[in-house]
Amino acid sequence: MGQDTQSTRHRPVIALLSAAVLFFYWRIDPYGLPGPLFCWFRRLTGWYCPGCGSTRALHAMMHGDLRAVLAYNVLAPVALIGALILAWMSPRRLPRWFWVGALATAVVFGVVRNLFSVLAPPR
Numbered sequence: 001m002g003q004d005t006q007s008t009r010h011r012p013v014i015a016l017l018s019a020a021v022l023f024f025y026w027r028i029d030p031y032g033l034p035g036p037l038f039c040w041f042r043r044l045t046g047w048y049c050p051g052c053g054s055t056r057a058l059h060a061m062m063h064g065d066l067r068a069v070l071a072y073n074v075l076a077p078v079a080l081i082g083a084l085i086l087a088w089m090s091p092r093r094l095p096r097w098f099w100v101g102a103l104a105t106a107v108v109f110g111v112v113r114n115l116f117s118v119l120a121p122p123r
Helices: 002-027 040-045 054-062 066-072 076-088 096-115
Strands: none
Touching (some): 002 076, 054 066, 054 076
């Protein structure tokens, strides 16, 4: 019970930090920034990780451009929903299938987007 009270106490801080991050992604235009430099996995291997294109996708999401969101990272809206669930609930209270499903989805998406260029983010 003590941990639920503690997580409830931190919700305003989490909400404020989340709002600041969302404002950053709304305000900063990532299109001119060097994309592969942000992703160490891409820089080291040359492959797209499941998160490649997420910065540009989140920026497009903040501006309501769904077509661009899906072009940059089709998994970004799903990941945002997962992040909102994590911000609202304690991670310990989430069922095991949530974590297994999230990991499996990320791994499968990471493999598939490197096999089929249609899922790769545009340059």
